[in-house]
Amino acid sequence: MKTLEEQLTQYARYHRSKRNIQTHFIGIPxxxxxxxxxxxxxxVGLGSVTLNGAVVVTALSVLYYLRLSVALGMLMALILSVMIWAAVPIAELSWVGWIAISLGLFVMGWVIQFIGHYFEGKKPAFADDLIGLVIGPLFILAEGLFLLGYYTELEQHIVQHAGPVKP
Known part of the structure; x- marks a missing residue:
């Protein structure tokens, strides 16, 4: 399995435009x-326990993030837990309301993503490696932490191997 540095650097190679990264701060969430x-x-029934699908998908994602970095994985677990909490009322809406909101957000997010990649002039990372769909949220968390002055060694590693962020 690739390391955190390898995964984020690979993803960063598709995201060196500042405008593209900015659109990802909106589109990916x-x-x-x-x-x-x-x-x-x-x-989803697991024996005598019933979980919603979001808990299962999130748990699998968080296990992967924890394998890459315990600290970042725990931050992702917190963020995704808040998202699950906020999603439950939407999931309890009528079928039409639930689908309209969920798909509307999904399409809006992808439109924003593709606008960012237009600025970048490169295709999305997942076009070459589907793991990019899982790494994207972690990349945005890391980029946010870089802006706050955290994980400077990781940021330097990415810049050294993927190149600097351009205006």
Whole structure:
């Protein structure tokens, strides 16, 4: 399995435009929240316990993030838990309301993403490696932490191997 540095550097190679990264700060959370909203309505039985699908998908994602970095994985667990909490009322809406909100957010998120990639002049990372769909949220968390002055060694590693962020 690739390391955190390898995964984020690979993803960063598709995201060196400042405008593209900025659009991802909006687009990726919208997409992730939309997927959680869609999954939250699904019921998954595990023995005598019933979980909604969002909990299962989030748990699997968080296990992967924890394998890459315990600290970042725990932050992602917190963020995704808040998203699940916010998604439950949407999942409890009528079928039409649930689908309209979830798919509307999903489409809006992807439109914003593709606008960012237009600025970048590159295709999305997941076009070459589907793991990019899972790494995207972690990349945005890392970029946010870089802006706050955290994980400077990780940021330097990414810049050294993927190149600097351009205006």
């Amino acid at each position: 919208l997409i992730v929240f939309a997927v959680i909203c869609l999954c939250a309505r699904l019921q």
